[in-house]
Amino acid sequence: MKSVFKIALLVVGITTLFSCNKSDDVSITPPRPYSEVYEEDKIKIKDFLDTHYVTVDADFNTTFTQIPAGGTQQSIFEMPELEFKDVEANDITYRLYYLKLREGSGVNPTRVDSAFVSYKGNTFMKTTAAGVDTYTQNVFEFAQSPEWETLDGVIRGWGEIIPEFKTGTYTSNSDGTISFDDYGAGVMFIPSGLGYFNLPRPSIPVYAPLIFNFKLYNQRYRDHDGDGILSKDEYGDFNGIATDTDGDGIPDYLDPDDDGDGYLTKFEIRKPLPLLTGQGTSLIYPFNPIVDDPLTTGVDESEPKGIPDASGDGTTPTRLRRHLDRNAKPPYNNY
Numbered sequence: 265m266k267s268v269f270k271i272a273l274l275v276v277g278i279t280t281l282f283s284c285n286k287s288d289d290v291s292i293t294p295p296r297p298y299s300e301v302y303e304e305d306k307i308k309i310k311d312f313l314d315t316h317y318v319t320v321d322a323d324f325n326t327t328f329t330q331i332p333a334g335g336t337q338q339s340i341f342e343m344p345e346l347e348f349k350d351v352e353a354n355d356i357t358y359r360l361y362y363l364k365l366r367e368g369s370g371v372n373p374t375r376v377d378s379a380f381v382s383y384k385g386n387t388f389m390k391t392t393a394a395g396v397d398t399y400t401q402n403v404f405e406f407a408q409s410p411e412w413e414t415l416d417g418v419i420r421g422w423g424e425i426i427p428e429f430k431t432g433t434y435t436s437n438s439d440g441t442i443s444f445d446d447y448g449a450g451v452m453f454i455p456s457g458l459g460y461f462n463l464p465r466p467s468i469p470v471y472a473p474l475i476f477n478f479k480l481y482n483q484r485y486r487d488h489d490g491d492g493i494l495s496k497d498e499y500g501d502f503n504g505i506a507t508d509t510d511g512d513g514i515p516d517y518l519d520p521d522d523d524g525d526g527y528l529t530k531f532e533i534r535k536p537l538p539l540l541t542g543q544g545t546s547l548i549y550p551f552n553p554i555v556d557d558p559l560t561t562g563v564d565e566s567e568p569k570g571i572p573d574a575s576g577d578g579t580t581p582t583r584l585r586r587h588l589d590r591n592a593k594p595p596y597n598n599y
């Protein structure tokens with residue numbers, strides 16, 4: 265099934281509801297140790313996965329229902345679509361469970377990119393009376409129409425799980441709407457340490473594990489420091505901390521002079537001046553070699569390859585690109 269949206273109308277009324285760094289004047293509960301809270305969250309999440317089944321409609325909207333006594337429904341924990349990712353944060357290893365309902369057919373964003381997503385956020389609570397457990401779910405956030413989110417500006421759980429999915433395809437309709445198809449769709453179960461933890465949020469208790477049903481329609485690569493190299497290409501190992509070539513405490517994706525040699529990266533990755541190579545020449549090397557685009561006549565994008573190293577090698581994948589090499593001077597100096 266397709267999702268159809270009037271894109272122009274969709275941002276009204278929905279702001280950055282789950283950015284982490286709001287400076288509202290509120291009293292903050294003194295934080296409990298992350299490890300102590302995670303031990304509780306682990307049990308709560310596993311318990312929910314064991315005691316609930318999920319129904320998924322044609323547009324990948326999910327409903328979680330408690331398995332009744334004697335019920336034979338397949339629990340979420342038993343579903344083949346359930347996967348997990350272990351994430352190091354706060355000096356502990358979190359296990360993030362997620363349901364891959366559909367992977368998507370397009371590209372994966374990274375945790376430093378922007379994602380065009382719709383989502384529904386739930387919390388849940390268990391009460392026990394006369395030996396009977398009852399779960400109450402509460403929807404605290406609902407963006408039925410997609411909106412752009414920066415994956416490094418929202419809760420950590422999002423930045424870890426959304427990149428496990430791919431975008432879809434879209435077509436513009438004659439009535440002004442846009443149809444999306446084959447988009448990624450899933451559910452993530454986030455321990456509070458990768459959510460809001462002790463931050464008071466509207467309708468979310470402190471230390472609450474969060475459940476998000478989401479769909480990933482589109483994504484956009486970013487260049488945080490404006491140096492001409494996409495953040496995804498200079499972040500480094502996404503499973504660890506961001507690379508900082510010159511060790512000045514500013515990671516490469518935020519550092520406009522990555523090797524700290526006083527020459528800005530955006531100049532060091534330039535091809536020789538147009539004066540030397542002719543009009544219409546692309547000034548910036550691609551990060552990796554790319555195929556020639558026949559539409560840009562007079563420009564051979566594939567030659568001379570990607571950003572070269574000091575010796576001019578623009579193809580070897582492991583080469584030290586010259587903007588990361590303090591000893592490699594830019595190929596020209598009149599800028």
Ligand SMILES: [Ca+2]
Nearest residue numbers: 487489491493
């Ligand atoms: Ca950059």
Ligand SMILES: [Ca+2]
Nearest residue numbers: 510512514519
């Ligand atoms: Ca740096």
Ligand SMILES: [Ca+2]
Nearest residue numbers: 491516519520
């Ligand atoms: Ca940089």
Ligand SMILES: [Ca+2]
Nearest residue numbers: 521523525527
């Ligand atoms: Ca430099």
